[in-house]
Amino acid sequence: MIGRLNHVAIAVRDIAAASALYRDTLGADVSAAVPQPEHGVTTVFVTLPNTKIEFLEPLGENSPIAKFLERNPDGGIHHICYEVDDILTARDQLKATGARVLGSGDPKIGAHGKPVLFLHPKDFNGTLVELEQA
Ligand SMILES: C[C@@H](C(=O)O)C(=O)SCCNC(=O)CCNC(=O)[C@H](O)C(C)(C)COP(=O)(O)OP(=O)(O)OC[C@H]1O[C@@H](n2cnc3c(N)ncnc32)[C@H](O)[C@@H]1OP(=O)(O)O
Numbered sequence: 521m522i523g524r525l526n527h528v529a530i531a532v533r534d535i536a537a538a539s540a541l542y543r544d545t546l547g548a549d550v551s552a553a554v555p556q557p558e559h560g561v562t563t564v565f566v567t568l569p570n571t572k573i574e575f576l577e578p579l580g581e582n583s584p585i586a587k588f589l590e591r592n593p594d595g596g597i598h599h600i601c602y603e604v605d606d607i608l609t610a611r612d613q614l615k616a617t618g619a620r621v622l623g624s625g626d627p628k629i630g631a632h633g634k635p636v637l638f639l640h641p642k643d644f645n646g647t648l649v650e651l652e653q654a
């Protein structure tokens with residue numbers, strides 16, 4: 521079902537500082553910051569030859585990453601995102617196994633303009649999983 525690794529997301533308190541660190545210290549190709557109000561985060565993408573790193577900074581009052589940053593004040597790896605060919609088929613197959621799809625269960629449009637869904641970390645080895653339509 522799952523295909524390519526689309527991105528690994530790192531939650532940060534200060535996305536400008538994280539961007540500067542990757543650009544200046546690690547010499548990476550770092551995008552501009554983009555607010556994603558539907559997701560309660562601001563995102564930056566670091567493009568690597570084989571995948572991407574997504575920085576997440578909380579946006580707004582009810583950011584889904586707020587508690588994570590309280591627990592991990594230095595930041596930390598927040599989720600991994602796998603591509604799937606058909607997100608609704610993937611969702612329905614996963615729900616049939618008992619896996620919990622977060623939120624309403626309907627995909628939202630993600631940072632790449634494609635539908636995304638999240639799966640509960642307790643159902644996947646303590647790791648929050650994002651699925652993105654390929
Ligand atoms: C723009 C888009 C894109 O790429 O296109 C994005 O990525 S948006 C990225 C931001 N959006 C999302 O993350 C949406 C989906 N996420 C959520 O709905 C939420 O973050 C949850 C995963 C439900 C967690 O919410 P919250 O931290 O408020 O819940 P909670 O404190 O009750 O946590 C429940 C349990 O899950 C654990 N837990 C929480 N977040 C976790 C994470 N990221 N990785 C691993 N475990 C995690 C907690 O430690 C706790 O375990 P214990 O009970 O053992 O203490």
Ligand SMILES: [Co+2]
Nearest residue numbers: 529574601650
């Ligand atoms: Co993501």
